Amino acid sequence: MTILFVADLHLHSGIPGIADGFIAYLRHRAAGAEALYILGDLFEGWIGDDGCGPFENRIIDALRQCSDAGTAVYFMHGNRDFLIGEEFARRAGATLLDDPTPIELEPGSPALLMHGDSLCTMDEEYMQFRAMTRDPEWQRRTLAMPLEQRQALAGQLREHSASANRDKQDEIMDVTPQAVIDIMAEWNVSTLIHGHTHRPAEHELTLPDGTPARRHVLGDWHADSGWQLRLEHGRLTLERFTLSALTD
Template structure:
């Protein structure tokens, strides 16, 4: 399949992840809308690498007054394509939401070409291989049969289960060492070697940084996107330079 290709000397490419948008956090939603209305329209593309929402229990449960899909649809209508791959909070986003938001769903992982360089994109949770309990849970909820069974339940029941899962997840995280919830270095190296790339962009860990890697046969990079809890976080690749930028929730 022909990859998406971008020349950042013409226009920048933007990446965000881990917004965890929720009606209980209106400041984050306002910041997101301001971003897509004022900064994203000048980009060649916007990539959302998972966890756009705090939780997603199915396209049929989307509130009628949700402002996120219309904001993304307006951005797409202005000529900036929006690409999305699922995270561990919103892996049940489906075709109906994507159509309403005017976004394109990507497989995970996926690779794109930026300034003639192959760049691998993923959410990042699959790389946290030291957390074996989480990986078992991930395999369960990503199973198509499990998803079909979950989506077949009434919305009220799904909401109840989602709340229970979030509570148990929070309790489990509280008892784990921080290191176990970060990516595994060997898993990162294996991913880069398998795909034949030198740059990986991901989110999930909420630890924004640009890591420079020694791949043995040359240098590599692992770029980690930040979350949107206290402020916004954007990766901007412009004229071949990658920069992590923060956005204030104050406007």
């Protein structure tokens, strides 16, 4: 049994090499796996399922081929593609997941899956933004806008985010250690898997009851490389790989 976890590909037409690499990944790495979990920010931006163009449709078709071949595909919203909806999931053959979502890596071994942005509680400005954009009523009003207005709004939000982040200290944009402890204790898990921070690593920690725990942080993809967390034979392994090495 092989289960794969990825996040933070930030796919967009301006860097086609990452999209090409991801499609090759679906065909040659995800093919044959029991499941593929995409933990947010698959796309750099998403203005609604009705805004798909040739670039987005190509990714959706590749996901569908992977799903039809027998790999269960799961998708969790990120801070860039939180407007992905049921139509995307239907076309891609994917299942939308809540954030957070508990799963069993194997019988008796629970883990918690998250995008990771909700753990960055020291970034108060971002947490306010997140609360606004995840509000169902805000999303309903936004999706009711004409496509051109949504495109303009997405550009404004990206510009504001880039400007705000330039002045923030690195530790503010990382997860808050106590938030990690609290969420793992709340869900009674000793394994947490998330992305968002672009700081791939495996962290050892101890829960309040003395239980040893581990936090696996997925890396972001670039034009020449990608990251995955692989579950095989009961062992989780964080791996970086070269996209050009994926045969297509």
